[in-house]
Amino acid sequence: MAALTVSFAGKIGATAPRVANARAAGRVGAAPAVRGTPLRVKSASARVASRDSLRVAATATEAPLGVFKLEYDISKDDATKSASWKQPVIVAVSGAAGQISNHLLFKIASGEVYGPDQPVALRLLGSERSREALEGVAMELEDSLFPLLREVSIGIDPMDVFVDADWALLIGAKPRGPGMERADLLEMNGAIFVEQGKALNAVAKPTCKVCVVGNPCNTNALIAMENAPNLDRRNFHALTRLDENRAKCQLALKAGVFYETVTNVTIWGNHSTTQVPDFVNAQIGGEKAMDVIDDNGWLENDFTPAIQTRGGLLIKKWGRSSAASTAVSIADAIKSLVTPTPEGDWFSTAVCTDGNPYGIQEGIIFSMPCRSNGDGSYEIVDGLEINDWLRERIKKSEEELTKEAECVSHLTGKLGGACELIGEKADTMLPGEA
Numbered sequence: 001m002a003a004l005t006v007s008f009a010g011k012i013g014a015t016a017p018r019v020a021n022a023r024a025a026g027r028v029g030a031a032p033a034v035r036g037t038p039l040r041v042k043s044a045s046a047r048v049a050s051r052d053s054l055r056v057a058a059t060a061t062e063a064p065l066g067v068f069k070l071e072y073d074i075s076k077d078d079a080t081k082s083a084s085w086k087q088p089v090i091v092a093v094s095g096a097a098g099q100i101s102n103h104l105l106f107k108i109a110s111g112e113v114y115g116p117d118q119p120v121a122l123r124l125l126g127s128e129r130s131r132e133a134l135e136g137v138a139m140e141l142e143d144s145l146f147p148l149l150r151e152v153s154i155g156i157d158p159m160d161v162f163v164d165a166d167w168a169l170l171i172g173a174k175p176r177g178p179g180m181e182r183a184d185l186l187e188m189n190g191a192i193f194v195e196q197g198k199a200l201n202a203v204a205k206p207t208c209k210v211c212v213v214g215n216p217c218n219t220n221a222l223i224a225m226e227n228a229p230n231l232d233r234r235n236f237h238a239l240t241r242l243d244e245n246r247a248k249c250q251l252a253l254k255a256g257v258f259y260e261t262v263t264n265v266t267i268w269g270n271h272s273t274t275q276v277p278d279f280v281n282a283q284i285g286g287e288k289a290m291d292v293i294d295d296n297g298w299l300e301n302d303f304t305p306a307i308q309t310r311g312g313l314l315i316k317k318w319g320r321s322s323a324a325s326t327a328v329s330i331a332d333a334i335k336s337l338v339t340p341t342p343e344g345d346w347f348s349t350a351v352c353t354d355g356n357p358y359g360i361q362e363g364i365i366f367s368m369p370c371r372s373n374g375d376g377s378y379e380i381v382d383g384l385e386i387n388d389w390l391r392e393r394i395k396k397s398e399e400e401l402t403k404e405a406e407c408v409s410h411l412t413g414k415l416g417g418a419c420e421l422i423g424e425k426a427d428t429m430l431p432g433e434a
């Protein structure tokens, strides 16, 4: 085998102790150049394991703290072991110094999201203002000794941070300020997603899967997608999994069952108060949820608005928006794409409506029931029952998203009409807003 220095590693069983050793070994002088793309690292020192084959490139005085990259030298190990080392999945996370990321990054680094034998490289994107905080996050990741975490790098320019990304989790966005209308929020955050869409287009892998969390997430995802024509439109998602999880929990509590028995729950539409949590097609223990619960009044008048406005209620109680449960739901959303969906079930994610089987207007990002074969792709599940109650509400959410798309047409390169989301009546709330 050629004496090739490969800066990545793989199987947890075989490598974990050595990685931990490497981290515990301390810095010991100048490192050779590290292959790959350490972001904004100007110089490096190295921590060398008891064996020379594994090195950790860490930062020196000028470089940011917490940034490191593990380097594995195949030529120093036997071929059987080397062959089983997997390439890391490169995960770029924006808003990395924010509340949600503070939970999510540690789940990803632990192996809970991409699997127990899948190494991970984390690329953290922050804003200019969160530059210092990003180093703090990176330091905490470094201190956590996650065996599967092979690289952490930080940056404030998406053109650096998204290089070769396999996944981009776009969480960073600005919250709606006092007196700000939804249209203003769309404009302000839209600019972020134009920049990030263009960066994904230029430097991410064309197969990169994108999950937009920053609000208004459906339309932000649309903006990113329209600015990234090199990526398949089917690779873009906006997060509605938190809404699905909330719906499952409330159905389970009402039915007096454990929530694992609640399946086939769809959130239709926008991640806003017009979203439609579908109790018509939901199942509990394999039976129709409507039959098990047998209380249409509760389903229509209590359950539905409770899910639509739960984020706002949580803000009232907590004083800030949901972070831990959002991180859990992002992890769930990714796991749903990288593992096969159980037979007969589906999950909710907001995806591009092009060619959808429900007659929803094409060219918007709309939450629908989807299944995956576990390779990161998905298909929209056809054939759900859409009764009059659902149809009327799904239509409202579709209209809202169509209007949002109009308002940002100057950011998506489309010809658009006037923005109708101005004025109190048109100004619906995000679920996370009080």
Ligand SMILES: NC(=O)c1ccc[n+]([C@@H]2O[C@H](COP(=O)([O-])OP(=O)(O)OC[C@H]3O[C@@H](n4cnc5c(N)ncnc54)[C@H](O)[C@@H]3O)[C@@H](O)[C@H]2O)c1
Pocket (backbone or CB within 6 Å): 094, 095, 096, 097, 098, 099, 100, 101, 125, 126, 127, 129, 130, 171, 172, 173, 174, 175, 192, 212, 213, 214, 215, 216, 217, 239, 240, 241, 242, 243, 271, 321, 322, 323, 326, 432
């Ligand atoms: N889709 C959902 O289900 C859902 C649920 C909860 C929250 N959210 C949304 O997620 C977003 C983040 O929430 P949070 O609680 O983590 O917020 P936060 O304010 O704690 O963190 C946001 C971080 O993003 C950073 N940021 C701002 N602009 C950026 C940019 N251009 N590039 C990179 N980073 C940038 C900020 O500096 C901050 O550190 C918000 O928009 C929130 O409304 C969505």
